Amino acid sequence: MLFCFLYLSPERSVYSYISDINAITSLELVLMEFIHRYGFLTNFVLLGDLNARVGCEQDYILNDSPKYLPCEYNYIEDNFNSQRLSRDHTINTYGRSLLNMCKEFEIQMLNGRSNLDKPGNFTYMGPSGNSVVDYIIVSTNTFDAFCDFQVLNNDESDHFPITCNIKTNTKPAARDGDVFTRHRFKWNDKISSNFGSLFYTDDTHRELEIVVEQIQGYKIDEAVNGLERIFHKNLKCVIKRRGNAMVRQEQPGWWDDTCENMKAAKYKYLDVFRVTNRKENLEEYKSAKRIFKNMCNKKREIYKEEDDVNLNKLEIMDSPQIWKKLKHFKKGEEKSTPVALFEWYSHFNNLLNNCNYDRDEQFDQEIDTHITEAEARGESSDDLLDAEITTYEIPAAVNKLPNKKAPGISGITNEMIRRSINVIIPVLVTLFNNILVTGIFPLKWCQGIIYPLSKNGTRSDPKNYRGISLLDTIGKLSTSILNERLAKWCTINEKFVENQAGYRRGYRTIDQIFNLQALIQKYLSKSDERLYCIFVDFSTAFD
Structure with a gap:
């Protein structure tokens, strides 16, 4: 189908006098040029504000018949016969030209012809009066493919929105590769207690027992999927799923x-x-x-x-x-990014799957040697790092989970974990320890949603965005416990140097600023002293 979106300035406006012919006639010339070039005008859809008022006149030839024409004329009659209704009884110059154009090119208006718009409702209601000036006009051969034309009642503008449906038999194109469904649930504190109580039901207990059996049978991925289904089942009982369906727009704070x-x-x-x-x-x-x-x-x-x-x-x-x-x-800032989906894919695919880097073979050899020597000395395990994850570590990690953070594909938030933790602790202990022993990391926890966050520069360049990965919250709970152990191990074994502030709890950028200021005061307070500083900004360091 060829869609033509159009706005024509009103009659007798300053813009209408730019040309010697009216705007509808100019449109006719464009359509004639199109037919001359391509030889047809089928599957054509014209829609927009034409500022043309056609009254109750019909846009097709009434009682058209070649009955009284000589036989040598190859006349194709106009068989279209669907009367149009309208609340607007006024006809202007644009309107008469539009009616003639519809008859000449065999195109018809949807306005006033569907059951949802039988009276032919006004599309404009403003200070200058009421009128029908917004249209959807389609080719006669495709008229039956359109249905349910309607003038909506949204009146934020003087022009009401117009809408219609297109009937089609086409099937969605098959997608290559895996397609993941993102689950979205809108959480609020009002349903918190109801959600938590559902984990104490007999059905949920039986389902959790099945998950534990799957973990003990080393079916890690099946167990993670089963645990996710339990959350989703209980969530659907107390909350409306957002999914990919249209969600009602959130009203502003002053709305009551x-x-x-x-x-x-x-x-x-x-x-x-x-x-x-x-x-x-x-x-x-x-x-x-x-x-x-x-x-x-x-x-x-x-x-x-x-x-x-x-x-x-x-x-x-x-x-x-x-x-x-x-x-x-x-509120007024641009929310959508002018970057095509394939550009996002190409950018992050090249960034995250780039194998063209120089491997430090000497470092790799040192690591292999260190592991071999440690195993020979019987030091292949560590009492702190390799100890079983306990029922005390998990609640401690849950208490540190921040609220109101975006979840991963599963849609399970930190608040949901916190409300169910008393019941699922035994399941998580079994799951986390099985992963720790076998080294089998669930596939679901490796999947994330990349949210591009604008850094600086033009918004049309993907390189000016940093990808924030939204990962599975239960997976992040598991890794947070391991991170806590690693941080404790590094502190006990004095693996941190004192001047390191990055990735250390209790250290911030302000500490390094204080050190820099102290050095500046120390050296520049003396005569003939200099302090040389190097500031390095690594490109895509955190991308």
């Missing part, structure tokens, strides 16, 4: 029940007017719309003033609340 009720009342007046087409009902709708708009503006202003005051009161360490407040100021 009064706004919701007045919005519903406003649309009710609009629905009544669309049925009756009476002037008094139109005035009721306009009045309700005006009151609703003024109320929203007032509530928005009050909320912004209170928001500014509350932002100043927030403590510096309450970073989640600070970022939540600052999002209001980023």
